[in-house]
Amino acid sequence: MIVPVLLVAGALGAGKTTLLNHLLAYPDGRRIAAVVNDFGAVDIDAQLLGSVTEEVISLKNGCICCSLQGDLLRTLSSVIKRDPAPDAIAIETSGISDPAEIIRNLMDPVIFKVAPLETVVTLVDPQRLRDDPSVADDVLWRSQLRAADFVLLTKSDLLDRAALDEARALVGRVKPASSIFEIARGVVAPDLLFSRDIRAPRTAPRQLPVMSEPxxxxxxxxxxxxxxxxxxxxxxxxxxxxxxxxxxxxxxxxxxxxxxxxxxxxxxxxxxxxxxxxxxxxxxxxxxxxxxxxxxxxxxxxxxxxxxx
Structure with missing residues (x-):
C-alpha cells in the first residue's frame, strides 16, 4: 500500500496547527496520521491535535531537519506498518525547520517507495509581513517558500484587501501568483493537499465549511x-x-x-x-x-x- 505524505511548513504562529486540526476534523473520508515536530520538550501542538484524533505522533525537543532526521524516518516506517494503515500522513514541521532538508530526508528510497512526498504547503501570516516587512528577506522564510508547491496566506478573514495584496506581492517575489492561496481558520480544499484516488470513489465526507477558494x-x-x-x-x-x-x-x-x-x-x-x-x-x-x-x-x-x- 502506498501512503502519500503532506508536508506542512511555515514560521512560528503561521497557522500550521490550525490547518492540521481542520484537516483531521474534516478528513474527506481519509484516515490521516499526523506527525508533529515540537521543538520544545513539551509537545503542545501534538496535545492540541490529539483532541481531534488519536492518530498523532510527536517528535519533540529537536528539529526534524537536523537532529531528529532518523526519528522521522523511523516514525514514518512505523506508521506505514500500522493495521489499518493510514490513507495519508501529514507532517507538521516546527517553525524553525527548513523544509528543503526535510524533503531531502523524505527522498530516502526505502521510505519514498511506500510513502512518497505528494504535496508541500508553506503557511504565511500576512499580518506578520505587514508588521515587519523585513521578514521577506529572512533566509529561512524564503527557503520555506521555495520548497512549497503551494503557499497559503492564513487568517485572511482578519485582514483587509490591502494587507492581503501586500502579502501576495512579497510572497510573489519568490513564488508565482498561481501557487498562492488565501485561507481562513485553517480551511483548505482537500484536493489542494491530496490527490484523488483514480480508481475508487471517496467515502462520503462530513459536511465541510465553505472553502475560501472554489x-x-x-x-x-x-x-x-x-x-x-x-x-x-x-x-x-x-x-x-x-x-x-x-x-x-x-x-x-x-x-x-x-x-x-x-x-x-x-x-x-x-x-x-x-x-x-x-x-x-x-x-x-x-x-x-x-x-x-x-x-x-x-x-x-x-x-x-x-x-x-
Whole structure:
C-alpha cells in the first residue's frame, strides 16, 4: 500500500496547527496520521491535535531537519506498518525547520517507495509581513517558500484587501501568483493537499465549511493508443493551467507497464503503477484547478493530441 505524505511548513504562529486540526476534523473520508515536530520538550501542538484524533505522533525537543532526521524516518516506517494503515500522513514541521532538508530526508528510497512526498504547503501570516516587512528577506522564510508547491496566506478573514495584496506581492517575489492561496481558520480544499484516488470513489465526507477558494475538477479518459512523448509535451502546456493532475495510463512505448502520473503545480513524476486503468481504458486522468481557469474543451483538445491515430 502506498501512503502519500503532506508536508506542512511555515514560521512560528503561521497557522500550521490550525490547518492540521481542520484537516483531521474534516478528513474527506481519509484516515490521516499526523506527525508533529515540537521543538520544545513539551509537545503542545501534538496535545492540541490529539483532541481531534488519536492518530498523532510527536517528535519533540529537536528539529526534524537536523537532529531528529532518523526519528522521522523511523516514525514514518512505523506508521506505514500500522493495521489499518493510514490513507495519508501529514507532517507538521516546527517553525524553525527548513523544509528543503526535510524533503531531502523524505527522498530516502526505502521510505519514498511506500510513502512518497505528494504535496508541500508553506503557511504565511500576512499580518506578520505587514508588521515587519523585513521578514521577506529572512533566509529561512524564503527557503520555506521555495520548497512549497503551494503557499497559503492564513487568517485572511482578519485582514483587509490591502494587507492581503501586500502579502501576495512579497510572497510573489519568490513564488508565482498561481501557487498562492488565501485561507481562513485553517480551511483548505482537500484536493489542494491530496490527490484523488483514480480508481475508487471517496467515502462520503462530513459536511465541510465553505472553502475560501472554489476549485474545479475535470476527468479525462481514453481507450485509444497513447504516445508517451506526446503526453510529456502536452503536460508541459497543461501544468501551468492546473494545480494538480493525477492519472493512470498505458502508453504504446510500454504496453505491459501501466504508468502513474502525478503533478503538483509544475512538479510532475512518472512511475510504474501497480494497477492498470480501469474498464479497459488506456487513460484515466483527473485535473484540478481554480474555478473558472479550467477550460474543459481546451484540455480535451490538448489531451487528444496524445492519441496515436
Amino acid at each position: 476549485f474545479a475538477t475535470i476527468t479525462w479518459t481514453s481507450k485509444a493508443p497513447l504516445s508517451l512523448d506526446r503526453f510529456q509535451q502536452v503536460i508541459g502546456k497543461l501544468a501551468p493551467r492546473t494545480l494538480r493532475i493525477k492519472g493512470i495510463l498505458l502508453f504504446t512505448e510500454h504496453p505491459a507497464q501501466p504508468i502513474l502520473f502525478q503533478s503538483v503545480a509544475t512538479r510532475g513524476t512518472l512511475a510504474p503503477s501497480p494497477v492498470p486503468p480501469a474498464d479497459g481504458l488506456t487513460a484515466q486522468l483527473v485535473l484540478i484547478g481554480r474555478e473558472g481557469e479550467l477550460d474543459a474543451d481546451q484540455i480535451d483538445a490538448l489531451l487528444r493530441g496524445v492519441i496515436i491515430d
